[in-house]
Amino acid sequence: MRAPAAAQSEATTAARLVKVLGGAGAVAGLAIVTAFLATKPRIEANRARAVQAAIEEVLRQPDRYETLYVVNDRLAAQPPAGADASRLEQVYLGYRGATAIGFAVTAAEAGFQDLIHLIFGYDPATGTIIGMRVLDNRETPGLGDKIVRDSGFVAEFDSVVLPLRGVKAGQGQDSPGEVHMITGATISSRAVIRIINNRIQRLRPLLDAYRAARPEAR
Amino acid sequence: MGELFWILLSAMVVNNFTLAMFLGLCPFMGVSARVETALRMGAANIFVMVLTSLCAWALNTFVLPHAPYLQLISFIIVIASLVQIVEMVIKKVSPALFRALGIYLPLITTNCAILALAIFQTTRGCTLVEGLVFAVGAGLGLTLALVLMASIRESSELADIPALAKGTALVLIIAGSLSLAFMGFAGLLSGG
Amino acid sequence: MNGSLLVTTAPHLKAPETTPVIMWSVVMSLVPVVAAATYFFGPSALLVIAAAVLGAVLVERLLSSPGTLRDGSAAITGILLGLTLPAGLPLWMAFVGGAFAIAFGKVIFGGLGQNVFNPALLGRAFLQAAFPMALTTWPVRRESWWALAGDNFAIPLMSPQVPEGTTGATPLGLQKFEHTLTPLGDLAFGSTGGSLGETAAVVILLCGVYLALRNHLNWRTPASILLTVAVLSQLLHLLDPARYPDGAFMVLSGGLMLGAVFMATDPVTSPITNPGRWVFGAGVGVLVVVIRLWGGLAEGVMYAILLMNAMVPFINRVTQPRVFGTTAKASGP
Amino acid sequence: MAALFRHGVHPPELKELTARIPIRRLPYPDEVVLPLSQHTGKPAKLVARVGDHVERGDLVAAADGFVSSPVHASAAGTVASVELWPHPDGTWQTAVRIAVERYSPQAIRPRVVPRWEDLTPAQLVQAVQDAGVVGLGGAAFPAHVKLSPPKDIRIDTLVINGCECEPYLTTDHRTMVEYPERVHLGIRIMLKAVGVRRAVIGVELNKPDAIEALKRTLPGDLDVSVVGLRVRYPQGAEKMLIKSLLDREVPSGRLPMHVGVIVQNVASVATIAEVFESGLPLVERIVTVTGRGIRRPANLIVPVGTKLRDLIAACGGLTDNTREIVFGGPMMGVPVADLDTPLTKGITGVVALVDEEVRPQQSLPCIKCGHCLDACPVFLNPQLLGALARAGRYEDMVAAHLNDCMLCGCCSYVCPSNIPLAQLFRASKAAVRRVKAA
C-alpha cells in the first residue's frame, strides 16, 4: 500500500521540479529576450559609432567608407549568402569624393602583457600608413599604454612609408619608414610596428588584387 | 606551434588567472592552507577547465550564433550540468579518484575562473585546439599559484605573524608579493 | 665562585658565530661594493644607498621590537636595495623602497628570519612597479665625478625632471634591444651603465668568496646559479650565436653577480637544505636566462630570485635530509 | 683509515688541562651517598638497613629484575640514613648515606674470586651483573644486558669506545694509557661472554699515547685492532662510532646489536677485567675533575657516591669566576646546582665552566642558515624540529624523527642565533613520553 504512494509522491515531485524549473526558465528567457530586443538598437549603434570613429580617425575623415569581407582569401564587397557577416574578417575602404583613399585594417598580436588590438589606415597606392589607433590593450598603465595616450607616438604613424622600422628616441636619420619608439616602452612600441608590418604583409596581395579588379578603388 | 606555446605560457604565467587577472580568488583564499588540498583543487580545476572549454566551443559553434543573448545562461547551465554528470561518472568508475577530487568539483563550478575561461575563449574567438590549450594553461597557472600560496602558508604557520596580519590580510599581502614576482614574466615570448 | 651556579641545559659550550656577527660581516663585505659604485657613479651612489638604508632602518625601528636594529639585517636590506637602484633615482623613492621592503617584506611576516621574500628585492620590485620610468632611467656620462647622476633631489611625491633623451643604456638593454655587446673587461671591472651594484662583477665575487670562506654564506647557491646561467646560455649561444650572447657575457652583465652572491644567498629566503640550495640556484639560473632572452624585460635577476623565493617552502619540503639509519633516498651531497 | 661519520662539530678540545696528569686516588671522604638509581633501568631494591655496618663492596641494594643493577657500598662505614637526596639528574631520589669509618683500611672482605676462564658465558654475565657493572661511557646501561643479546641476533664485532670526543674529559684517555692490559683483559672476557671473535677499539687521533699503549700491549692470540679516528664530536656516540669504524648504519629506532655490534666503553671494559681480577664490584671509578674553574685539575679514582663538594675540595677548590658545574662533558653533561650531589657510576667527569665560556642565555630568531642541518650527525632538520617544538606540534616532531635525536647538542652548539635546540628536543621528548603514557 505504501510503496505505490511513495512512488506517486516521487513522481509528483519530479513533475513539480520540471514545472518549476521550466516556468522559471521560460520567464527568464522572456525577460532576457525583451531586454535584448530593447537594447539591441543602441548597442549596435554604439558599436557602429565606435567602428566609424576609428575608421574616420585612421583614414583622416573619409567622406564615406564601405565594408569589405575576406572570403576565401579574396576581398568581396558582399558576404556570401547565408554567412554571418559579423563573424567574417573585415576590411574597410574609405573614399574622399569618388576616389578611394585607403583601407582601414584591424589587427591584433601579442604586446608586452597581452594582445594589442589596433586599427590603421593604409594607402596601397603609395605604400604608406595614414594613421593608427589602438583599440584595446592591457599594457602597463603609464608605460606601455602610452601607445594610446602619447599623442607624439600616435602622430609617428602619420604618413610613414612601409615597411616600418622602430628607432630609439633621439636616434635615426629621418628616413621615411622610421617610427620613434617610446622610451621605457620599447616593447609595446615595437609590437605596434610589428603588428602593422605583419598585417600588411599578409593582406597586401588581397588588397592589390581587389584594387586591380575594381578600378574605382585605385 | 609557436602560437599555441605562447597561448599556454600566457595563460599560465604572464596573465595568470589568479595573480594577474583576479579570477578564482575565493577558492584561492579558501583552499590554499594545505599543499595537499591545493594540489587536488588544482587538478580538479584543470579538469573542469578543459571540460568547460569543450562546452564553450560547442555552444559558440552550434548554438550561440542563433541566440547570442543566451550566452551567459547557457554557459553557466551547461557547464554546471556537465560537471555534475562527470562527477557522477567518476563516482561510478573510480571511487578513489572521486574521493581525491570529487568534493572540489561542485565548489569549482560556480567559480568565476571557470566562467571567465568560457567568456575569454569566446571573445577571443578561439578554435577548439586553441581553447583547449588556453584551458590547460589557465588551469596550470591556477594550480601553480595555489600550490605556491599553500606551501608559503604552511611554512608561515611556524612564524610569529603579528596578530593584526593573521588570516586573510597576510594571504592578500603574500598574493601581492607573488603577483609582483610574476610581473617578471611580462612580455614573455612577445618578441623583445 | 660568586653567587649561585647557573643551571642550563647541554650543550654548555657555544661556537663563537652569532647572527649579528654574520650580519655585520656581510655589511662589511658590502663596503667594497659600495665603494666601487661610488667610484663609478659619484656622490649620487652614496646618496641613494643612504636614503634606502634610512627608509629601512627607520621602519624597522618603528615597527619592530626595540633592539632589532643591532642584528644588522635591516642595514643589509637597505644597502642591498640601494645597490639595485639607478644612481639618478630621486632619494624619496629610494626611501620609500627601503620602508616598503621592511614593512611588507619583513615585519608583516614576523620580523627577522620569518619572511618568505627577499625584502630588498621585494622593495625593488615594488619600486619598479610603482615608478617604472624612474627605475629604468640610467645615467649618462657626467662631466665631473662630483656631478649628480640625475634628479636625486626631486621633491617627494613629485616626478623627477629628466631632460628628454638623457637616459643611458645598460649592457643587457644594449644586447637585447640593439644587439650590441659590451666588452667583457668593462663588465668585470666596472664602467658600464646600470644599477649601482651592476658594476665591477669581480669585486662582488671576491667579497662573496671571503664570506663563503668564513661560512657566512653558503657557496652552493651562487655556484649553482652562475653555473646554470653560464652553461645554459653558452649552449644557446652555440646553437645560434647571432641571437644569443655567450655565457661569459651573461654571467658578468647586469645584476647577476650581486644577486647570486648577496641576494640569492639570504639564508632566510633561500632553502635550508644543501640539495635545496642547488635546486634553488638552478631555478634562479634558468629563470634569469628565460627572462633575459625571451622575456619582455632586459634583466630578470630580481624576478628570478623572487619567484624562486616563493618556491623555497616547497623546495625545503621535498629536499629534507635522509635521516641516519633510514633507507629513503635523496641523501644530500 | 676508517670511514668518518658525516656532519658533527669540532669544538675546542681543551684536554691539555689533565691529559698528562697521572691518575691518583682520592682520599676517602667522610660520607658517601649512594642513590638506588645509578643506571638505566629499574632502580635497585634496598637491602641494607639504617644502622647496619657495611664493608667496602658489601651489597647495599640488589638488582630488581634483569634490566637493573645492584649497588655496593663504596666505603666501609655505617648506614646513617636512607632518604631523598639530590641526584645528578636534577631530581631528588632515594639514596643510602654511609658515614665512612675514618680509620678503616677500606679492604674488601675476603671472597672467592672465580677464575673467568672456567665460567660459562651465562655465568660470566651473571658475575658481571652481580658486580653492578654498568656502562661507564655515560648512559650507565647495565653491562650484562648488552652481553646477553637475544638468541636470534648474531653479533660479529665488539666495538670498544675509546673516543672520548667530549671536550675537557680525559678519563678514558688516562685509563688507556695507564691500564692498557686491563682493557685487553676486559675485551678477552667479553669476547668469551658473547662468543665473538673480533674486537675493534676506536680511539681519536688526539690521543696518540693511548693508541700507542694499546698497540704495544695488543694480545697476539686475539683478533683485536686499534683504529685511530679523526677528531670530531660526537664520534663517541655508538651509532657514529659504528659508522666510522665498520661503515654500518644502525637503522633508525634500532640498536647496535641489530647490525651485529656491541659497543662498550673502554673504562667499562677495564672495570669488567677488574671484577675478575680482584673480585671487587663496581665501587669506584676514574673521573676527570677539570675546567678553568677548578684550581688543580686532576684525574682521580673516586669512590662511587662521593659528594661533589669533597671532590672539588680535593682539587683545590673553585675559582671566583666559576659559573656552572657540569657532570659529564660540556656538550652533553648535566648541570649541577647543589654541591652535595653525589657522583654516580655513569659520571665521566666534572667540569667547572667560567663566565666567559658558558652559553649566553638570550637567543635571536632563527635565520634559517642551515648550520644546524650541517651539524646534525643523524641528518635531522633541527631547524624544523625547533620551530615545531615552539609551536607545541609534538606529533609533527615525531614524524620528523624526533626519536632519532640523541641530544648530542651539535645543533645548539653551531646555532648563530643561540637557539637552545637540544634543550627543546629534550623537553619535547619528555612531552611525547607523557602523552604516550597518558
Added chain:
Amino acid sequence: MKQSTAQEDLVRGIWRENPVLVQVLGLCPTLAVTNTLANSLVMGAATTFVLISSSLMVSSIRRWVPNAVRISTFILIIATFVTIADLVLQAVVPVIHKALGAFVPLIVVNCIILARQEAFASKNTVGRSLLDAVGNSAGFVMALLIMGTIRELLGSGTLLGMSVFGRHFEPWVIFVLPPGGFLTLGVMLLGANWLQERRKSAAGAA
C-alpha cells in the same frame, strides 16, 4: 533563531558582516575592477541591481521552489538579471562596459549574491530581504569605492579622471596594477583588523 530587527537587517551588511572586508567574499570583482573609481561605481551599481532584484524575486517565489532545484533556480534568476544588466550597460556606457570586460557577466558567480539568496532571501519575507540586499550592496559598494578611490588617487593621481595632485605628481603605477590591488585590499583588511582590535580593547577596558 533570534528574530532580528529591520534596522539590523539593513546595517549588518554594511559593517559588522561586510561581505568583502569581514566575510571576504566577492574578492574577484573587488580587486579586478577597482583600478579606477568610475569602474568601481558602475560595477557597484550593476551588482546592486542584480542583488536587489534577485533577492526580491527569490524571496517572493520562495514558497514555490522545491529544495532540489533551489540553487539552479537561483542561478537562473541571477543570470537573467546579470544578462539584463550587461545589455543595459553595453547600451548606455559602452566605454566603461569595455573596461569592466568579463567582470559584468561574472557577477553571476559573485559569491555574495548567491550567498545572500541562500542565507537570507530564500528564508525571509520580501521586505526583509530587500533590506538585507540593500545593506549588503551598500557594504559591497563601500568596499569597491574605498578601493577605487585609493587606487585611482595614488595610481593615476586623479579621481574620476580629474587631476587631483597637479601635473608634477608622480603616480604610483603599482596601484593600478594587479599587485597593487592585492596589497591595497591587504592593507585595508589590516586596517579593519586594527579597528576591531581597538574596539574590542576599548570594550574590554570599559
